[in-house]
């Protein structure tokens with residue numbers, strides 16, 4: 108299954124991507140995580156040191172040119188070799204990084220985006236194979252069409268009106284692209300939080316409180332894995348997967 112994780116900046120998209128990927132990989136599934144956020148933090152959330160994070164796709168200009176060309180994009184670029192070629196084994200899952208726009212030396216991320224889009228569109232994902240895309244904050248990536256080719260959308264929000272409004276906008280946009288399998292995850296919210304009546308939000312599937320062990324670790328490490336609350340997070344991950352596969 109191909110999933111994307113979206114929401115306002117700072118709400119917990121990258122953390123949730125790491126938790127979900129880690130959970131599935133420990134269950135023996137084949138997982139590839141794709142960092143499509145310009146902040147490049149998924150590798151760090153997985154506990155990697157800077158030098159262990161795979162080279163961003165956007166720096167591989169030769170490959171991008173070869174596959175999608177310049178100007179007129181090739182519609183069906185060859186992509187089946189790309190996951191192996193561009194991703195790196197991290198523990199029991201694989202990580203691929205798209206990279207920041209500034210790295211490319213131009214203001215346009217369209218070619219690497221086109222390649223990522225082609226990959227999501229044409230890669231055949233079998234049973235027990237997962238691609239999870241950690242999207243850039245906001246709704247821009249949806250507009251560029253990445254989300255057209257995923258099977259499920261995980262919308263993350265904090266219990267704030269701004270984050271929830273962004274969540275609703277993302278959800279509506281994705282539904283307009285035909286993506287109906289969606290879940291809403293409220294992060295850093297207390298269990299008695301009452302969801303305000305905002306039109307367009309996906310069904311609320313899980314509420315994650317502030318995790319004390321993550322909060323207290325932040326000054327030493329950016330890893331979000333192997334927390335004291337791991338079993339709890341596994342339950343949340345299982346619930347998300349079940350809801351999306353319904």
Ligand SMILES: Nc1ncnc2c1ncn2[C@@H]1O[C@H](COP(=O)(O)OP(=O)(O)O)[C@@H](O)[C@H]1O
Pocket residue numbers: 114115116117118119120121122123148294295315316317318319321322325331
């Ligand atoms: N439930 C939580 N409890 C405590 N800290 C959290 C929680 N969720 C996320 N964080 C922390 O908040 C920060 C932002 O989370 P992140 O996943 O990077 O958000 P995003 O990818 O949406 O920008 C990170 O430092 C992360 O470790």
Ligand SMILES: [Mg+2]
Pocket residue numbers: 120121122144146148241
């Ligand atoms: Mg992030």
